[in-house]
Amino acid sequence: MGINITTTEKVKKYLKEIEKKNKELNIFLEVRSEKELLEEARRVDDKIKSGRSGRLAGYVFGIKPNINVVGLHASCSSKVLEDYLSTYDATVIKKIKDEDGIIIGMVNSDEFACGSSGETSAFGPVKNPINPKLIPGGSSSGSAASVAARFCDVALGSDTGGSIRNPASHCGVVGVKPTYGTVSRYGLIDLSMSLDQIGPLARNVADAALVLDVIRGKDENDSISVDVQKLNLNELGKKKNFRVGVLDLEIKDKRIQKLIADKLDEAGKKYNWKIKKVSIQNVELAIETYYPLVYTEFFSATRKFDGRRYGKKIEEACGPEVLRRIIGGAEITKAEHEGRNYHLALRVKKLIEEEYESAFKDFDLIVSPTVPRLAHKIGEEITVEEMYSYDALTIPSNLAGNCAISVPVGFVDGVPVGMQIMADKFNEQKMFEAGAMIEKLISEEGRG
Ligand code: GLN
Numbered sequence: 001m002g003i004n005i006t007t008t009e010k011v012k013k014y015l016k017e018i019e020k021k022n023k024e025l026n027i028f029l030e031v032r033s034e035k036e037l038l039e040e041a042r043r044v045d046d047k048i049k050s051g052r053s054g055r056l057a058g059y060v061f062g063i064k065p066n067i068n069v070v071g072l073h074a075s076c077s078s079k080v081l082e083d084y085l086s087t088y089d090a091t092v093i094k095k096i097k098d099e100d101g102i103i104i105g106m107v108n109s110d111e112f113a114c115g116s117s118g119e120t121s122a123f124g125p126v127k128n129p130i131n132p133k134l135i136p137g138g139s140s141s142g143s144a145a146s147v148a149a150r151f152c153d154v155a156l157g158s159d160t161g162g163s164i165r166n167p168a169s170h171c172g173v174v175g176v177k178p179t180y181g182t183v184s185r186y187g188l189i190d191l192s193m194s195l196d197q198i199g200p201l202a203r204n205v206a207d208a209a210l211v212l213d214v215i216r217g218k219d220e221n222d223s224i225s226v227d228v229q230k231l232n233l234n235e236l237g238k239k240k241n242f243r244v245g246v247l248d249l250e251i252k253d254k255r256i257q258k259l260i261a262d263k264l265d266e267a268g269k270k271y272n273w274k275i276k277k278v279s280i281q282n283v284e285l286a287i288e289t290y291y292p293l294v295y296t297e298f299f300s301a302t303r304k305f306d307g308r309r310y311g312k313k314i315e316e317a318c319g320p321e322v323l324r325r326i327i328g329g330a331e332i333t334k335a336e337h338e339g340r341n342y343h344l345a346l347r348v349k350k351l352i353e354e355e356y357e358s359a360f361k362d363f364d365l366i367v368s369p370t371v372p373r374l375a376h377k378i379g380e381e382i383t384v385e386e387m388y389s390y391d392a393l394t395i396p397s398n399l400a401g402n403c404a405i406s407v408p409v410g411f412v413d414g415v416p417v418g419m420q421i422m423a424d425k426f427n428e429q430k431m432f433e434a435g436a437m438i439e440k441l442i443s444e445e446g447r448g
Contacts, residue, residue: 007048007058007102008041010153014060014104018151025127027145029065030073031105044100054099055214059207061096062146062155065106066113067198068187069093072103076189077121078111079317080305090187091222092156092198092215099214104152107142111319113158113191114298115139116166116390117376120321125378130172130416134375137167137390143201144171154202154211160191161290162371162394164199165406169370169418172408174208174435175201177394179425180401181226183212184219192297195290195398205407205435206236212428228426235429236436239271244434245278245359247368247393255412260369260419263409267441278366280355285348286395287388292332292345299329324384349399356400360424365434368393370406370418393420403428405435409442 005013015034022028047053063069066076068086070093075081089097096103110120118126118141126141128134129149136145140157144167147155157164159177168175176199183198190196200211209231218227246264251257268275302322307313315326332341359366372392376382397404402425406418419438423431 006041007044008038010058011037011041011060011102011104014151017149021149022151024132025129025145025149026124027107027126027142027149027151028062028105029075029077029108029123029142032072032103037102037104040102044102047100055210056096056099056101059101059154059211060152061101061103062105062107062143062152063093063103064109064140064143064155064157066109066158066189067093067156068189069103069106072106074189075106076112077109077123078319078322079122079312080314081311082122084311088187091184091219093187095215107146107155109141109143110139111322112189112298113139113160113163114321114325116162116387118142118167119378120319122319127378128171128375131414133377134415135170135378137170137371137375139163140175140201141167144168144173144175147171147173147201147203154200154207156198157201158188158191158196158198159398160195160294161398162391164201165370165394165404165418165420166390168201168406169408170375170416172416173201173203174205174408175199175406176208176212177397177404178212178216178428179228179403181224182216182228182403182426182428184217184222184225186219186221190297190301192294193301194297195293205405205432205439206233208405209233209236209432229429231429231432235433237440238433239437240433241271242273242364242430242434243362244268244273244275245363245366246275247283247366248277248279249283249368251369251372253373253412256369256372256374256417259410259412259417260367263419263438263441264367267438270441271437278359278363280352280359280396282348282352282355283396286352286399287392289345289348289352289399290391290395291388292341293349295325295329296332296342298325299333302326352396353400356396356402357424364423364430366422368420370394370420374412374415397422401425403431405431407435407438409438
């Protein structure tokens, strides 16, 4: 980053790209004024010149609109909050600003982070920069697309069941879901508070690691956040002998499965990785376990959108997917059910968590495709079950509370495909090291 190009020049370049292509791609919902941005960029350039700059000097960020940035709209891509101007910075935003990162604007997403395709936004679907006829994935659709379209360097998204890794996979960029508790959720408008994590999307593994290293850490405004070890970015890309488990699960699209298997095989040979199949017994229950949790927690989280405090009454202004979850959540929450479904889901969540913990005694990493299917065409009718199935391989890491990265490894039918590399809780270092090794393998093949 920043080689031979000043922050000011870079911001100008990004603004030009946005000006040229955003109408078509529908990625940014709000871009800050050029005047403000250039003033800020000049300040950063002055700091760089005098050697006083922060770790993110020269980095330009797109932000998912469920994260509060003072003075910008945290609309959650919804009519409900379209006029809601944030009055404070989320902890992650404060940390980015403290290290001289520049926020260029707020991107589009699925409404309230509910979705896997970027089509549930109240402001129109986000398009995939690789092929604008296709969905970019979701719900952090604009976050992934903004990075892929070269509208910014990096972006923040949120991941409850795959919403960072899924669009990263479809758009051919890197996306990271950190271990639950690594990143403060203060200032994130929650979907499901026991699963949500904010994380980075970037064009390469090193940038994603740097951003995570800046935003991580204990925050007294979020009681589940913890102090985690600093990442050692110098180790990225060095050869390591990992014990790798390949998730033993047949997916429908054999082309995706084969691409992942082939790349992993090559990595195994090149890096001397020990690769074995690993089966996680309850992994097939992931989707059924996830939705009762999300519906229930989302229902509860949305009670504040009653039209008196923030924006409009949610039931009156939201789209069908958000409404489905509110109605479903209200039902599950009814007193007569005595919390049965929610508690059953929590029990299976715990089982899945324990299974992964025990698998990570034998393996450093567990690898699978990020998404089991290719991106569909925007507007194509697919069933709710099909839409939910996009997340079959990403949800397990949210349920288990561990960390996972999606790294682009190639294309099937011209559509980008990501490899998901999962590591045990608070083992982001290993996850990034392996991600960087895969990235290196792919880029060397590209050159060779
Ligand atoms: N697609 C999943 C859902 O709709 C995941 C969403 C997310 O991770 N924010 O809930």
